[in-house]
Amino acid sequence: MNKVIEADFLPRETNAGFSWPSSIGGFGMKEKRRILVVDDDADTTHLVKVLLERTGHYLVHEENDAAKAHQSARNFSPDVILVDILMPGMDGAEVAAQIQGDPELQNAAIIFLTALVTRMEAKAGLQIEGHSFLAKPVSIPELISAIEKHLPARAVSERSLSNERPLSNP
Numbered sequence: 001m002n003k004v005i006e007a008d009f010l011p012r013e014t015n016a017g018f019s020w021p022s023s024i025g026g027f028g029m030k031e032k033r034r035i036l037v038v039d040d041d042a043d044t045t046h047l048v049k050v051l052l053e054r055t056g057h058y059l060v061h062e063e064n065d066a067a068k069a070h071q072s073a074r075n076f077s078p079d080v081i082l083v084d085i086l087m088p089g090m091d092g093a094e095v096a097a098q099i100q101g102d103p104e105l106q107n108a109a110i111i112f113l114t115a116l117v118t119r120m121e122a123k124a125g126l127q128i129e130g131h132s133f134l135a136k137p138v139s140i141p142e143l144i145s146a147i148e149k150h151l152p153a154r155a156v157s158e159r160s161l162s163n164e165r166p167l168s169n170p
Contacts, residue, residue, distance in 0.1 A: 032056075032057060032058055032059040033058050033059070033079045033080070033147075033151055034058070034059050034060075034061070034076060034077060034078040034079050034080075035052060035058050035059070035060045035061070035078055035079065035080050035081075035082065035147065036060075036061050036063060036069075036072060036073055036076055036078035036080075036081045036082070036108075037049060037060060037061070037062050037063070037082045038063045038064075038066060038069040038072075038081065038082065038083045038084060038087075038092070038095055039064065039082075039083075039084040039087070039113065040064055040065075040066065040084065040087040040088060041064070041084070042062070042064045044084075045062035045063070045064060046062060048060065048062075048082065048143070049061075049062050051140045052140075052143070052144070052147075055144065058147075061076045061078070066087040066088075066089055066090040066091070066092070066094070066095050067089055067090050069081075069083070069090075069095045069098070069099070070095065070098040070099055070102065073099050073102075073105050073108065074102065074104060074105065077104075077105075077108075078108050079107075079108060079109070079151055080108065080109045080110075080111060080147050080150055080151060081096075081099060081108050081109070081110045081111070082111050082112075082113055082143075082147075083095050083096060083110060083111070083112055083113065084112075084113050084114065085112050085113070085114040085133075086114070086115070092112055092114075096110050096112075109150035109151065111132050111133065111134060111146055111147070111150055112132070112133035112134070113133070113134050113136055113138060114133055114134075114135065114136060115135070115136040115137075132146060132149075132150065134146055
C-alpha cells in the first residue's frame, strides 16, 4: 500500500515572521511568473516546483541536466532562474554565463542555490558571479522572498494606464 505524505513548508502561524510580498496577487497580476529550476537532483526540483506552484502565483519548469539548461530557458522564457552551483558536467556558474550571454534571456534574474555556504554567509548580502544566492536547504518562504525581490519589475505604464481616469471638463 502506497501512502502519499505531503509536507507543508508554508507557515501557518501569523507570528511566524513571514508575510507574503505585496506583489503577489497584487493589482495588475495578470499571469503567473515563470520560474526555471536547474538542479541535478530531480527530487529537489520537483519539490520546489510543487511548493511554488501551490502558491498559485508561479509556473515552474524543472531542468535536471545542466547542459540543457540554456535551451530550456530559451524555450520557457523564465522571469527567474534558480540554479544549483555544483552539478556534474557543467556547474551553475557556466549555466549562468550561457544564460547571461543570450540577449533573449537578459531580463531573467538568476539566483544560485548552494550547500557550499552557510545561512549566515547567504544573509550577509554576498554574491556569487554577481548573483544572489541562498544556502541549501532553503525554506520556501525564504525562496519566495528572494524570487519576489529579483523579479523583473512590471512595466509601470501597465499599472498607471489602468489607474488613469479620463479628465472631465469643469
